[in-house]
Amino acid sequence: MIRNVLTIAGTDPSGGAGVQADLKTFSAHGTYGMSVITALVAQTTTGVSAVHEVPAGFVTEQLRTLLDDVRVDAVKIGMLSDAAIIGAVAAELERYRLPNVVLDPVMVAKSGDRLLAEEAVLALRDELLPRADLITPNLPEAADLLGAEEITDVADMPAQAARLRRLGVARVLLKGGHLGGSSSVDVLDADGAVEFLREERVDTKNDHGTGCTLSAATAALRARRPDWATAVREAKEYLSGALRAAEQLEVGQGHGPVHHFHDRWD
Numbered sequence: 001m002i003r004n005v006l007t008i009a010g011t012d013p014s015g016g017a018g019v020q021a022d023l024k025t026f027s028a029h030g031t032y033g034m035s036v037i038t039a040l041v042a043q044t045t046t047g048v049s050a051v052h053e054v055p056a057g058f059v060t061e062q063l064r065t066l067l068d069d070v071r072v073d074a075v076k077i078g079m080l081s082d083a084a085i086i087g088a089v090a091a092e093l094e095r096y097r098l099p100n101v102v103l104d105p106v107m108v109a110k111s112g113d114r115l116l117a118e119e120a121v122l123a124l125r126d127e128l129l130p131r132a133d134l135i136t137p138n139l140p141e142a143a144d145l146l147g148a149e150e151i152t153d154v155a156d157m158p159a160q161a162a163r164l165r166r167l168g169v170a171r172v173l174l175k176g177g178h179l180g181g182s183s184s185v186d187v188l189d190a191d192g193a194v195e196f197l198r199e200e201r202v203d204t205k206n207d208h209g210t211g212c213t214l215s216a217a218t219a220a221l222r223a224r225r226p227d228w229a230t231a232v233r234e235a236k237e238y239l240s241g242a243l244r245a246a247e248q249l250e251v252g253q254g255h256g257p258v259h260h261f262h263d264r265w266d
Ligand SMILES: Nc1ncnc2c1ncn2[C@@H]1O[C@H](COP(=O)(O)OP(=O)(O)O)[C@@H](O)[C@H]1O
Pocket: 137, 138, 139, 175, 176, 177, 178, 184, 185, 186, 199, 200, 201, 202, 203, 204, 207, 209, 210, 211, 212, 214, 236, 239, 240, 243
């Protein structure tokens, strides 16, 4: 049976991040992709020029219209933009008891532009974190959620992940991409085990959409795999392949996107 996977996120006309990246990732994993849009973002490889939010009530409308009809096997949540949209999504997650929820707590784009209002971070922490099966913060997002300093050492990542779990989150994938270095290290704290996931760092400036791709791949894979650790490990491998494939792309002047190739297109 083909699995149905939903993304709840903002858009990227350049196709590198947000809903567009998520749908490409779902297809690449042999799942059926669907999307509920929270914000239209005028952005490309060089940054964000404007955000047009969808009214929270219309986010609810999209979710109910979809969920009254279609079975959903996994969900990825990305950009939510403001506290009203967070509340709307939290309410529908509860109402429909959606399974396999991956929450990427998107706050700031690589270009430095905010994708979540600063005052909405508490709503994200209190209303959505407890409803997610896995959260995938990068290091600045982890610090914001904890009201703590951003850590700068891989050795401190397991303790930071444990602090996040104590906020009432089932599982944490703490992403260490912002640390730089020759390998890219993430820490998974899930189901009683803590695991370092290491991949060689791909030397590229085409890294737009890495976080979106990793969380979307995890949701798609969780719909197809028996446990979270397997889904996360495979998603991380997929991301490295998508970063390597990005070297072939000629998209934009700035941080280009990763590429969702299919082997049979080679
Ligand atoms: N150049 C790279 N090579 C390999 N993996 C990378 C590279 N850049 C980022 N990653 C990986 O991409 C994922 C997201 O990166 P990160 O920068 O931590 O988060 P975000 O994209 O949310 O800011 C992480 O798994 C990170 O390890």
